[in-house]
Amino acid sequence: MAEQEKRPGLIRRIGAQPLWVRMLLFVALIVIVAPFSKWLILLLLLAIGLWPVTLLLGLAGLAVASIWRGGWPWMKDWLRRRLRGLVVPALSVVTALIIGGLVIMFTDQAVFQAMQEGGILEGIRLAFANLATAYKALYEGSLGNPRAIVEALGQVGGEEGLGPLLRVVRGPSDSLVQSVPYIFAGLAVALGFRAGLFNIGAEGQIGIGWLVAVVVGYSLTGLPAVVHLPLAILAGAVAGGLWAAIAGFLKARTGAHEVITTIMLNYVTFRLSAWLLCGPLELTQGTCRTQEIAESAYLPWFLERPVTIHWGFVLALIAAVLTGWFLFRTTWGFELRTVGANPSAARYGGMRVGKTFVLAMFLSGCLAGLAGVSQGLGITRNIALGFQAGYGFDSIALALLGKSHPVGVVGASLLFGVLRAGAGRMQSVAGVPTEIVQIVQSLVIIFIAAPAIIRAIYRLRKPREEELEVAVFSRGWGA
Amino acid sequence: MTRILEARNITKRFPGVLANDRVGFTLKEGEILAFLGENGAGKSTLMNILYGLYTQDEGEIEIRGQPVEIQDPNDAIALGIGMVHQHFQLVPVFTVAENIVMGTEPTRFSFSWRLLGWLGGVAALLFFLGGLFAFENLSQWLLAALAGGIATAALYGLLILLGFLSRRLTFRLYFLLVAAASVALLLIRGFVLDPSPQIPLLVFGGLLFAAASYPAMRVLATALDRYVAGRRIRTLSKQYGLAVDPDALIADLPVGVQQRVEILKTLYREAQILILDEPTAVLTPQETDELFEIMRGLVAQGKSIIFITHKLKEVMTIADRIIVLRDGRVTGETSPEETSEAELAEMMVGREVDLVVDKGKASPGEVVLEVANLTAEDQRHQPALRGVDLFVRAGEVLGVAGVQGNGQTELVEVLTGLQPATGGTVRILGHDVTNASPRTVTELGVAHIPEDRQEDGLVLSFPVADNLMLCNYYEPPFARGPEIRFDRLYEYAERVVAEFDVRTPSIAIPTQNLSGGNQQKVIVAREFSRPIKLLIAAQPTRGLDVGSIEYIHRRLIQKRDEGVAVLLVSVELDEIMALSDRIAVMYEGQIVGTVDADKITREELGLLMAGARPKEEASQEADVQETKGGIPVG
Amino acid sequence: MKKWIFVTLVVLLAASMVLAGCGATPEPEVEPTATQPAAQPTEPTAPEATEPPAAGALKVGMVSDVGGIDDASFNQNTWEGLQRAQEELGIQAQFIESQAQADYEKNITEFAEQDYDLVFTVGFLLNDATAKMAPEYPDVYFAGIDQWYDPAIPNAVAITFNVDEAAFPIGYLAAGWAVLQDPDDPQIGYVAGMQIPPVEQFIVAYEAGAAYYNEQKGTDVQVKGVYVGDFEAPDQGKIQGQSLIDEGVDIIFGVGGKTGNGGIAAAKENGLWGIGVDVDQYFTLPNEKDILITSCMKRLDNAVFGVTEALVNGEFPAGGIYVGTLENGGVGLAPYHDFEGEIPAELDAEVQAIVQGIIAGEIGTGWPVQ
Helix, strand or coil, X not given: CHHHHHHHHHHHHHHCCCHHHHHHHHHHHXXXXXXXXXXXXXXXXHHXXXXXXXXXXXXXXXXXXXXXXXXXXXXXXXXXHHHHHHHHHHHHHHHHHHXXXXXXXXXXXXXXXXXXXXXXXXXHHHHHHHHHHHHHHHHHHHHCCHHHHHHHHHHXXXXXXXXXXXXXXXXXXHHHHHHHHHHHHHHHHXXXXXXXXXXXXXXXXXXXXXXXHHHHHHHCCCCCHHHHHXXXXXXXXXXXXXXXXXXXXXXXHHCCCHHHXXXXXXXXXXXXXXXXHCCCCCCCCCCCECCCCCHHHCCCECCCCCCCCECHHHHHHHHHHHHHHHHHHEHHHHHHHHHHHCHHHHHXXXXXXXXXXXXXXHHHHHHHHHHHHHHHXXXXXXXXXXXXXXXXXXXXXXXXXXXXXXXXXXXXXXXXXXXXXXXXXXXXXXXXXXXXXXXXXXXXXXXXXXXXXXXXXXXXXXXXXXXXXXXXXXXXXXX | CCEEEEEEEEEEXXXXXXXXXXXXXXXXXXXXXXXXXXXXXXXXXXXXXXCCCCCCCEEEEEECCEEECCCCHHHHHHCCXXXXXXXXXXXXXXXXXXXXXXXXXXXXXXXXXXXXXXXXXXXXXXXXXXXHCCCCCHHHXXXXXXXXXXXXXXHHHHHHHHCCECCCCCCCHHHHHHHXXXXXXXXXXXXXXXXXXXXXXXXXXXXXXXXXXXXXXXXXXXXXXXXXXXXXXXXXXXXXXXXXXXXXXXXXXXXXXXXXHHHHHHHHCCCCEEEEECHHHHCCHHHHHHHHHHHHHHHHCCCEEEEEECXXXXXXXXXXXXXXXXXXXXXXXXXXXXXCHHHHHHHHHCCCCCCCCXXXXXXXXXXXXXXXXXXXXXXXXXXEEEEEEEEEECCCEEEEECCCCCCHHHHHHHXXXXXXXXXXXXXXXXXXXXXXXXXXXXXXXXXXXXXXXXXXXXXXXXXXXXXXXXXXXXXXXXXXCCEECHHHHHHHHHHHHHHCCCCCCCCCCEHHHCCHHHXXXXXXXXXXXXXXXXXXXXXXXXXXXXXXXXXHHHHHHHHHHCCCEEEEECCCHHHHHHHCCEEEEEEXXXXXXXXXXXXXXXXXXXXXXXXXXXXXXXHHHHHHHHHHHCCCCC | CHHHHHHHHHHHHHHHHHHHHHHHCHHHHHHHHHHCCCHHHHCCCCHHHHCCCCCCCCEEEXXXXXXXXXXXXXXXXXXXXXXXXXXXXXXXXXXXXXXXXXXXXXXXXXHHHCCCCEEEEECHHXXXXXXXXXXXXXXXXXXXXXXXXXXXXXXXXXXXXXXHHHHHHHHHHHHHHHHHHCCCCCEEEEXXXXXXXXXXXXXXXXXXXXHHHHHHHCCCCEEEEEXXXXXXXXXXXXXXXXXXXXXXXXXXXXXXXXXXXXXXXXXXXXXXXXXXXXXXXXXXXXXXXXXXXXXXXXXXXXXXXXXXXXXXXXXXXXXXXXXXXXXXXXXXXXXXXXXXXXXCHHHHHHHHHHHHHHHHCCCCCCXXXX
């Protein structure tokens, strides 16, 4: 923890190095860390599963660090700065879960039946029992059962090897796996927002990226994984990018609004993929899916089943860092943000607005394509009819939740990943429809979009004397 | 008259700026105290401190002799201070009465009540969570509850220490009572009558129930409030002569009446001291007069008013006493009887203000900009330029005069590459730049102060620093490879901001938080800090205060004297007359005449601008021909 | 002072709620002891109360495809079968609705990790995922509906349906009905989803049934139809159905989820007739039920129940297949319901004869296409 305290300084020092030095450092880091990745990921999963312990350790570390740095006032300041932005989102999640809980309790036929037969209290009792079962399952399915984890830790070294431990960290792993496409797609939409573009076509770009990556994955054989995997990833990303760039090009050239064109491209993707999957690319008649990709194109897993976390997660984090770097540290990013914030001023500054639109759509599409790639190469390893999961549409909400900032998008995606991962367990154990999770997600979005509601409920003090952070969203439908 | 409010040594620092420097003043009961100052002089900061939006770093405030601490607007309202902001805080789709009542529902409960509420609530939540896992018998649960309680106490203690929870209001008594009642009820049922292990769930349920019924409670209370409020509003408006219909929708009311609603709002909250922040900025002269009537009425009934403005005439009309602020300091305290407008202006700006720009004779050099037979269309594809001919030489100012909408906007846009020409040629330093890209033009050494600074010249949501590199972000020193070197940018920005006297708390704050004059200075700083050969300035001082106008004028002339060719486009005749060496008059997309500035009077210029050919048309034509003939060709 | 009014009001309200609550309390207190003594023992004893009541009961899970559990079709039908098994066989059943292809493996894992005994995966889209996951969990039995494993998996059974056996007599019935209602220009039609073999299986046999009618009666009943290319587009189905009707079609066979339902809706609007699919749609299409002469049923519920019963009895056909046929009730024709008296007895008799003929193997349905 003390080390973490030095990091801002360290980061700044590294940041001052020329680009190639930083790239070398990054590659070196990956090469050094990769052999231990299995253990690092396991550690990460355990840290998530035992988050209260992690939190306490963190606080303890901070307290120790504060001894050298000015004691409580320093620690208070540090916490304030780090937590300020988290208060409203955290309360939003809690409130959304409470309301979701009410929905679970009072949408169950059995509850009303119990009320009629055994009186109101009987019904309420049943409702709470349902709620408890449901939320316990939601928690276990997404963050794991802490007690089981502790027990499993005690068995490490036994004859079953890592087996028991893996089984108990499946929840955290599922959460991370589920958040991967969310991160990519959320970044895609956020990047579009920054350029003033409303990319509604992420869903279609995901499909294209998925399709192309899978086709490259199975049609080329005999390549070593070092060549094949990056090739498949790149192919999927570029395909998604080019697909989206069509909309960017149309906007730049003819002024066609990207909302319309990307929606239409979505339909083209859906129909095209349906035809391809039940036609030319079909494995055998009647299967409506492609054959499986070659092993050399697998996005490798860190651990074994049932812990399915794969390298896509690391790629997603890297993509977030790169997106942030691109947007906020490069001249292209500056152009993109300027065009998004004020196209007139961009023209005045000598920027080519049309070119920037195309570039922004291309990059946005690349990121969305990567969402498909990560699903295709990391999870399904083929593509079948019905692959659409709605990530593209959820990602719009994610970008809004994350204020179009990579860090925010990653945070929001993790939240959505957690909820989605727990949904299956909740349904299988408690019979609560997975849609509840969508209700909770929507409520979180509403609360974060209108923080005044949360401030009013919890009587939070308004942020004041702080620079008003201006989130750059799309310039709207009329833009 | 007694002192109702006294402020001493108020000091407020923002990062990099001393917004208020030991400001002190007293406000007496029943007087109108005017605060006069330029934009950014610290008037608004001071008022925001009084109203609790900011907290002063140093200094004391006393109200009726009692020292007070104003933490937030609720404090201010409780102390009888009301503020009418420059931008009204009204909800357009609500009625007058609703707007007035909004936010006045009584909501305060003591700290300990709140803490108890939070403790109870979160303990129950943790209790619930604990029950989900692992605990199988009562004693375990009790332990969990105890642990939960301690953890909660710690958590909330921490949050309060960190200042996340408002010190005034967090939990509602209502919520607390219902929650406690539900919990008690369910505990009784659970423990005493039917020992079932579902207790934590029941406790949780009590809280849920309380939370769910809370909105209904509020609606009820609001309805009650509204009834009472309607009656009080009528009384108040009669008493102070503020004619407003409480049931009218805000959206349907003119600005002047909306302002009255704002005033009523403060009166409704029993304000004794009214702060009016630039109230006349949005009003027509008639409405201003009405406002002054209202103000006199309020004062007559014992209210005290603080009136903020930068308009000298208004101060002389309405104020009992005047305090002038400059750079966050009080530079003068006087009254209308003792002073004059000129004296006030001097106190505001800090020196004698003279609109006649002090400039020497121009020494024109070679032709820098040459426009021949230029034609262009406006946005509706109607001809806007119908064959414009003009030239500007190094070291001279060519003023383009004309009534707005005679093609000046299009002229500037075509010259800077922002809009295509349909015919003719533009040459800068001998290069043909007809229909060249904006970047080509910029790189030739052309600076452009755009007519609409907020639309074209700045990205308002970006920090000041970023706006300073808007035109050359891609070149060293700002760029290294694909990356922007923000360290270099910030160094540069700090230097330039200091050099051009841009009043901003920090180079990192969004440009939209700056006043108009300072925004314009950002543009000037950016454009003048590059090596330039030609300056195209369109309406460079529109909407600015006296000091800023003077500053920008001085800078323009300074550039001229450095040998830059200046094309000044302005609809302000005074500005054209003051700055130009030669004046070209534009009418319906053509230059109808170009004359030397010292050979023409305002009246003649006005006639030309109106499209009337002056009597000595022939000689004017000859004059133009002559100067035209003097252009070195090629 | 207004503040105090408010506070008093609040306190009063709160107090009244407490009182109301207290007032209500005694009543349920008496009730459980008086009227529900038997209910006490079965009351949940822990938050995990909804978990299996008795140890040893078989746990059967079901992973739906993306249509959702209440799709009025496959998923719902499977679930009904499981519910019946729950009641009659005392097993414990749960389901998870998949939201996308990427969820299939995760959801199967969910059940397998919870040590379920048998997991049904519904729909041919889950074929791959089932084939991949079954070997990972050799202790769990899997049953894939509309699936096919090659090579066979020792702990999985593939459930398929010879829907052509039911579609053939329905084609015959439809042709007969069209001749009866519109003797001048008898035409029958269909609105189908995607053109994939499971759908084609219906259509081919339906057409063959109509052809068989023409052959027998010397009529010329035409079959017209369209594959919309989507299972989720009732609007498209309706539009296509309308254009078929404009061409003179008298009865529409809706094959393909919501799209097919759209076709039937078009028939209803024109005062014509429809035929349902998969389940007895008389019960799932309340608006159109009065024009449904029958439905071509795939009795997933029977199949699911049958497979579950086999497991309970220790006869689970692991590694094999389970084919739903007319003979074992896996497919069938729905009752005529409102048309009970209107279908001529003669036509009904012919249809029943064809059914028997198919069961006996005397009549070919035209599927698979040679």
